[in-house]
Amino acid sequence: MSESGSTVPRRQLGRHLRDLRLQAGMTMPEAARLIERGTTTLQRLETGQTHKIRLLDIRELCSVYSASDVVTAGLLGLAQEASGKSWWHDYGKLIPEDFNVYVGLEAAARRLTSYSPDVVLGLLQTPDYARILARTASPTDTPDEIERRVQLKRRRQNILTRKRQPTEFDVVLLECALRRVVGSRQIMAAQLRHLADMSTRPNLTLRVLPYSAGIPLGDPVGMFTVVDFGLDKKNEPIEPSVVYLENFTGDLYLESQADVERYHVAHASIRRAALDETNSRSLLRQLARECAT
Incomplete structure (x- = not known):
C-alpha cells in the first residue's frame, strides 16, 4: 500500500x-x-x-x-x-453497502456538529419514523431486515443517552425536515415530541432554521456532520476531525483541516440564522400539536 x-x-x-x-x-x-x-x-x-x-x-x-x-x-x-x-465509500464496489463505515466514526466521536435540510437525522429518529424510511429506501427487504436496520439506529442513539461521557451533539434542522410528513401525522407528532424532549438534554443543542431565515450561506447546502474526537491530556486532538457527507450513491469523507474548518464556519453561520434553543423547542411542540389534531 x-x-x-x-x-x-x-x-x-x-x-x-x-x-x-x-x-x-x-x-x-x-x-x-x-x-x-x-x-x-x-x-x-x-x-x-x-x-x-x-x-x-x-x-x-x-x-x-x-x-x-x-x-x-x-x-x-x-x-x-x-x-x-480523500475517498468515496462507493456502494457495491470496494465496500459492501451493509458495512457502515460512518457508524464506527460516530461511536468514537466526542462531539458531532450536524445540519440536515430534509430529514430528521438518524440519531434523533423514533423507531416508527426510522421504520418508514427504511421500508421506502429498501422496498425489497424482509420485515426482519427492516427491523435490523431500525435496531441499528436505536443502538447508535445510545451515544447520546449513556451515563458516562455522552457524545455532545449540536444539530440544526431546516424547518422542511419538521413539516415533511413521514408515514403519518401521528408518527410525525411523536417524532416532533421526541425532538423537543431530546433538546432538553445537557449534551444536545437543537436549533431549527426557519423558512424565514432564507439561505444563510448564499448557496444551498446539503446534509453534513463534522466528527470531532476530543482532546488528549496535552490538549491535542486525539484524532483528526472528519467531515461526513451523505450522498445517494455513496458517502464522502473530508479530512483536510481547511475542509473541516470550512464546515465548522458554515455550521456557525447556519446556527446564527436559526431560532434559539427555547424558540426551537416551542416550535417543535407547536408542530407536534398541529400534527396530532
Whole structure:
C-alpha cells in the first residue's frame, strides 16, 4: 500500500480489528502468533498507525476471528481505500453497502456538529419514523431486515443517552425536515415530541432554521456532520476531525483541516440564522400539536 493516504479508513480498520479480537477473546500476542506476524505489527494495525497494510494479513485475521463475509469484505475494502487521500465509500464496489463505515466514526466521536435540510437525522429518529424510511429506501427487504436496520439506529442513539461521557451533539434542522410528513401525522407528532424532549438534554443543542431565515450561506447546502474526537491530556486532538457527507450513491469523507474548518464556519453561520434553543423547542411542540389534531 502507499505510504501516503487517508487516515479515516486506517483508523476504522483498526477499530474493527480490535473489536473482532476482543469478541474472539484473544490477546494481541495470541492473534499475532496465529497469523505469524509480530505483536507490534498488529498493534500498529489496530491503532491505525501503519501505512503498509497487507491484504493477506486482513484476510487471515478475519479468518482467525471468524468474521462474517460482509465484515471481511468491508475490512478488505477499508484496507484498499487507505491508499486514497480523500475517498468515496462507493456502494457495491470496494465496500459492501451493509458495512457502515460512518457508524464506527460516530461511536468514537466526542462531539458531532450536524445540519440536515430534509430529514430528521438518524440519531434523533423514533423507531416508527426510522421504520418508514427504511421500508421506502429498501422496498425489497424482509420485515426482519427492516427491523435490523431500525435496531441499528436505536443502538447508535445510545451515544447520546449513556451515563458516562455522552457524545455532545449540536444539530440544526431546516424547518422542511419538521413539516415533511413521514408515514403519518401521528408518527410525525411523536417524532416532533421526541425532538423537543431530546433538546432538553445537557449534551444536545437543537436549533431549527426557519423558512424565514432564507439561505444563510448564499448557496444551498446539503446534509453534513463534522466528527470531532476530543482532546488528549496535552490538549491535542486525539484524532483528526472528519467531515461526513451523505450522498445517494455513496458517502464522502473530508479530512483536510481547511475542509473541516470550512464546515465548522458554515455550521456557525447556519446556527446564527436559526431560532434559539427555547424558540426551537416551542416550535417543535407547536408542530407536534398541529400534527396530532
